[in-house]
Each structure stands twice: as structure tokens, then as C-alpha cells.
Amino acid sequence: MQNTLKIQRAIKNVTQAELADAIGVSRQSINTIEKGKFVPSTMLALKFARFFEVPVEKIFILDEDD
Amino acid sequence: MIKTFLPNYTKKIAFALYLVAVVFSCIANVDSFLSGYHDASTKAEYNPKNITYDRIPNNLEKRYTWISLAFSFTGLLMYIFSKEKVEDEYMQLLRIKALTWSIVLTWLAVIFTMTFISPLEGLYVLQFQLVAFLGSFACLKRFE
Structure with a gap:
């Protein structure tokens, strides 16, 4: 699974720490999600979508082999 | 969890x-x-x-x-x-990974001490497992 979290952050001009505070997770979690090491739960994905005001599919994209 | x-x-x-x-x-x-x-x-x-x-x-x-x-x-x-200061699902995942690592490390330590030194007493095995869990969790948090 790929994600555009870093791009969405850049568009909204927020740091990892600011995003982490807004969502209620640690900065480390944001970092590992951005690097693709950790796939968040549906609830967290929806929180990201609500924060960035975009559909979830714009942030998290399934690979062909997923 | x-x-x-x-x-x-x-x-x-x-x-x-x-x-x-x-x-x-x-x-x-x-x-x-x-x-x-x-x-x-x-x-x-x-x-x-x-x-x-x-x-x-x-x-x-x-x-x-x-x-x-x-x-x-x-x-x-x-x-x-x-x-943790911020408790989230990633920390939970790290805890589960650390628990797995602590079991593996404890088994290795027990086998090693039984083979080369002397058998570990039950309480010390449990103590080692707790320390191994905390050590693994700290390492995963720092390096993963």
C-alpha cells in the first residue's frame, strides 16, 4: 500500500508534529506511516482524510499486488 | 493488545x-x-x-x-x-513485536545458560523475560 501523506502535509503546510497533535498519535507513528512501514487502522485513515479534507483513497492507495 | x-x-x-x-x-x-x-x-x-x-x-x-x-x-x-507519552496503535504494535522478541530471547538465554553455565531458576527466567521485553520495546521504538 502506498500513501500520499507527505504530499498532503506539504499541500496543507503542516509538520509531522502538528499532524500528530491534531490526529492524536505520536510523531513517530506519522513518520512510520509516511515511510510505509506501518499501515494504520481504518479509524486512523479516516481521521487523516477528515484532517486533510480529502477522500481516504486520495491518501491511501492500494498496490496492484495488494 | x-x-x-x-x-x-x-x-x-x-x-x-x-x-x-x-x-x-x-x-x-x-x-x-x-x-x-x-x-x-x-x-x-x-x-x-x-x-x-x-x-x-x-x-x-x-x-x-x-x-x-x-x-x-x-x-x-x-x-x-x-x-507512553502518546499512546496509539503503533505503540501497541511495537509492544506485540517486543513480546514476541522477548519470548525468543528468553528461550535463547535459557538454552545458553543450561548448556554452558547452569540452569536458571524460574524467577530469574521470568525476570529476564520482563527485562528482554522492555529492552526489545525500547530498541524497536528507537530504531524501527
Whole structure:
């Protein structure tokens, strides 16, 4: 699974720490999600979508082999 | 999922309790330290018949060992069940990974000590597992 979290952050001009505070997770979690090491739960994905005001599919994209 | 019941500040209390355990453990093992130091400095083979070290009486040694174990277990369990500053699902995932690692490390340690040194007593195996869990969790948090 790929994600555009870093791009969405850049568009909204927020740091990892600011995003982490807004969502209620640690900065480390944001970092590992951005690097693709950790796939968040549906609830967290929806929180990201609500924060960035975009559909979830714009942030998290399934690979062909997923 | 591993539940964390205690607030973050209890980690400091837990660490203090563990330090108390280390102090008691050192006092209980003074005689072993002395014999080890003597044997190393004289390059002599350990021979308990020649020199006896009895700064701490045997009954006190046992009592201090038990006190040390009690403080150690309390401290370690308190630390394990304390929340992180920010508690989220990633921390839960790291805890599960750390638990897996601690089981593997404990098995390896028990097999190693049984083969090359002497069998570990049950309580020390449990203590090792708790330490292995905390060590694995800290490493995963730092490096993953």
C-alpha cells in the first residue's frame, strides 16, 4: 500500500508534529506511516482524510499486488 | 493488545524501584564480589575451603535477595503497564513485536545458560523475560 501523506502535509503546510497533535498519535507513528512501514487502522485513515479534507483513497492507495 | 493501566509518570517510580532492587542485589552478593575480586587479583583458582567470605550473613543474603526480587518485579511490571507519552496503535504494535522478541530471547538465554553455565531458576527466567521485553520495546521504538 502506498500513501500520499507527505504530499498532503506539504499541500496543507503542516509538520509531522502538528499532524500528530491534531490526529492524536505520536510523531513517530506519522513518520512510520509516511515511510510505509506501518499501515494504520481504518479509524486512523479516516481521521487523516477528515484532517486533510480529502477522500481516504486520495491518501491511501492500494498496490496492484495488494 | 497489551493494556496499559498506569499513567506515564509511574515509569519514573518504576525505575526508582528497580534501582532499589539493584542496590539490594549488590548488597546480597557482596561476598560473591569479594571472592571474585580476590580470585582475579591473585590469579588463584577459587577454593572455598581456603578463604571464606562472610561479610553478609547467609540469612541476610537470602532476605536481601528476596527483597531485591520483589522490588525488581514490582518495578518492571509497573514500567510495562505504564502508558507512553502518546499512546496509539503503533505503540501497541511495537509492544506485540517486543513480546514476541522477548519470548525468543528468553528461550535463547535459557538454552545458553543450561548448556554452558547452569540452569536458571524460574524467577530469574521470568525476570529476564520482563527485562528482554522492555529492552526489545525500547530498541524497536528507537530504531524501527
